[in-house]
Amino acid sequence: MTEPSSAADAYREICGLVTDSVERLRERDEQRAQELRGELVAAERRREEAAEREHVTRWTARLRWEAAVEVLWDQRWLRMTPLPRPDRSTPYTDLEACGHEVDAAFEELRSTLQRRGLFRRRQQP
Structure with a gap:
């Protein structure tokens, strides 16, 4: 800031500094807004x-449950139930x-039934 020759010059100089500062803030805010829009698009994706x-x-899970019920259908001693609801109390899990x-649990079930002779393929009519 230079030495103003009058109060009016000082006022103009201060107003110019404020205007420059406001413009820099607007530019910075616009850049940040663009970054945030990009982050928002990525988050939505x-x-x-x-x-x-x-x-x-x-x-x-539904398909595997139905397949498990099908392979266990002949096991009358086993009570079949509908597919359980998801357990919301568990922490976030990698889907x-x-x-x-x-898939692994179903394959283990099928393998166990085959080894024990409990799994019999149904005859097609």
């Missing part, structure tokens, strides 16, 4: 992907890993 993974995992666990 991740949310959509997670929702799709959840849908696929639930569908896989892909859950799908693999469901």
Whole structure:
């Protein structure tokens, strides 16, 4: 800031500094807004992907449950129940890993039934 020759010059100089500062703040805010819009788009994409993974995992679990009921159908001693609801008390889990666990559990069930002679293929009429 230079020495103003009058009060009016001092006022103009201060107003110019304030205007420059406001303009720099606006530019910085606009840059930050653009960054946040980009982050928002990325977050929305991740949310959509997670929702799709959840849908696929639930569908896989339902199909495996129905397949398990089918292979156990002849076991009259075993009480069949509907597919249990998801356990919401468990911490966040990797849905892909859950799908693999469901597949592995079903394969273990099928393998156990085959080894023990409990699993018999139904005859097609």
